[in-house]
Amino acid sequence: MSEPRRCWPTEDPLYLAYHDEEWGRPVWDERGLLERLCLEGFQSGLSWLTILRKRENFRAAFANFDPDRVARFGERDVERLLRDAGIVRHRGKIEAAIANARGTLTLREEGTSLPELVWSHRSGPRRAPREPADWTPTTPESVALSKTLKRAGFRFVGPTTVYAAMQACGVVNDHLADCFVRREVEAEIAETRLSPGSS
DSSP states (O other): OOOOOOSSOOOOHHHHHHHHHTTTSOOOSHHHHHHHHHHHHHHTTSOHHHHHHHHHHHHHHTGGGOHHHHTTOOHHHHHHHHTOTTSOOOHHHHHHHHHHHHHHHHHHHTTOOHHHHHHTTOOOOOOOOSSGGGOOSOOHHHHHHHHHHHHTTOOSOOHHHHHHHHHHTTSSOOSOTTOTTHHHHHHHHHHOOOOTTOO
């Protein structure tokens, strides 16, 4: 029996599990979306597998990406995180994660939750990509979302980073047309509805 088709070749168990069980499946909660946006920012210039291997360390270092807690981080926390060998020790990215938590609270105060904002940038039905070469680095929706996030104070959220997060969180189903996960993701998105104020 042949192996099922996946979107990228890997034999790493962690990467396999990420593809099969997580990538592209809908994330509707505030904490989960903040985590993905921050981790995509940390990934810039690195492999995603590097981030996956450090993910539990990131969660421990950043209070499980609870926006209320991370928003209170100050310079002492930045210095602590710069000494944490379990994460990516990059001052700009660490400060961006804190800014993103604060931006999440700003959105709340302005009456729009992060989930509402992100999912409002979902496009209509699109043709399924047939090969990885069909994936685009950005879309008009990711450009628009990037601008709105930046206005709220988010950092390291350029259109390419934002689009990667949209793919990861199911806002876009970019599983290849013959990937065995694609239909499961479509079904999950169809079954779930975002309720205002989700967190």
